[in-house]
Amino acid sequence: MRRKFIAGNWKMHNGPAATKExxxxxxxxxxxxxETGKNIESGAEEIAFFVPAVSLLTAVQESSGMPVIIGxxxxxxxxxxxxxxxxxxxxxxxxxxxxxxxxxxxxxxIFRETDEELNKKMHTAVDGTLIAVLCVGETLEExxxxxxxxxxxxxxxxxxKGFDAATAAEKIIIAYEPVWAIGTGKTASVDDAEExxxxxxxxxxxxxxxxxxxxxIILYGGSVKPENTAGIMAQPDIDGVLVGxxxxxxxxxxxxxKNAI
Ligand code: PEP
Numbered sequence: 001m002r003r004k005f006i007a008g009n010w011k012m013h014n015g016p017a018a019t020k021e022x023x024x025x026x027x028x029x030x031x032x033x034x035e036t037g038k039n040i041e042s043g044a045e046e047i048a049f050f051v052p053a054v055s056l057l058t059a060v061q062e063s064s065g066m067p068v069i070i071g072x073x074x075x076x077x078x079x080x081x082x083x084x085x086x087x088x089x090x091x092x093x094x095x096x097x098x099x100x101x102x103x104x105x106x107x108x109x110i111f112r113e114t115d116e117e118l119n120k121k122m123h124t125a126v127d128g129t130l131i132a133v134l135c136v137g138e139t140l141e142e143x144x145x146x147x148x149x150x151x152x153x154x155x156x157x158x159x160x161k162g163f164d165a166a167t168a169a170e171k172i173i174i175a176y177e178p179v180w181a182i183g184t185g186k187t188a189s190v191d192d193a194e195e196x197x198x199x200x201x202x203x204x205x206x207x208x209x210x211x212x213x214x215x216x217i218i219l220y221g222g223s224v225k226p227e228n229t230a231g232i233m234a235q236p237d238i239d240g241v242l243v244g245x246x247x248x249x250x251x252x253x254x255x256x257x258k259n260a261i
Pocket of ligand 1: 222244
């Protein structure tokens with residue numbers, strides 16, 4: 001059985017003070033739902049927050065003793081150097097964060113990060129003991145041109161170049177996030193989401209073998225909210241959700257977590 005992975009991506013929201021307030025409220029929400037807490041503690045389910053670099057330390061400190069994972073939203077592929085404004089993997093691990101997103105669509109499209117750069121980030125993150133969540137997804141234009149599967153195949157193949165099967169199974173998570181569904185209120189239909197996630201599992205099988213494909217955690221992201229979570233999570237190849245906007249309010253995010261179980 002693959003574990004469920006329910007993650008929030010805060011993007012450029014929540015500085016240290018707001019992070020502290022959020023996590024204190026979320027702790028209270030968890031306390032009020034002991035069933036949810038039990039699931040997380042048993043390892044059947046993981047909850048993660050990907051937070052801005054300036055809030056990582058506060059998030060790690062404030063979540064101490066809580067069954068939540070703290071991750072970075074981005075990292076650099078070099079360990080140190082003249083890269084003004086960037087955050088290195090050793091800095092992230094020194095703080096105590098354990099995960100990082102790589103290649104979120106906003107990084108790919110606004111900051112023009114390439115597959116080659118993202119592959120370097122994946123290797124640096126994993127070599128530095130982080131679990132890396134590689135985000136893949138097509139734009140509306142690519143979907144309408146019938147190129148969605150080609151795009152996913154390229155992003156998956158290039159992003160995971162040079163990894164072996166054991167590393168892929170243990171240290172890598174894939175998030176399928178169609179760009180046209182992020183922050184737009186348009187969720188992919190559960191059938192469309194499942195179709196692409198099944199395709200990704202097939203790519204994992206071709207690349208790493210059946211055992212790794214079975215173990216690989218695959219998330220869906222794009223306008224996930226409490227009302228659509230259960231339907232998405234019922235799909236056989238979707239193991240979790242990556243949530244943007246609806247992860248910013250503890251009382252909303254806890255509903256997503258509850259509906260995901
Ligand atoms: C995201 O930022 O990864 C995301 C899926 O955003 P939203 O849930 O707001 O669409």
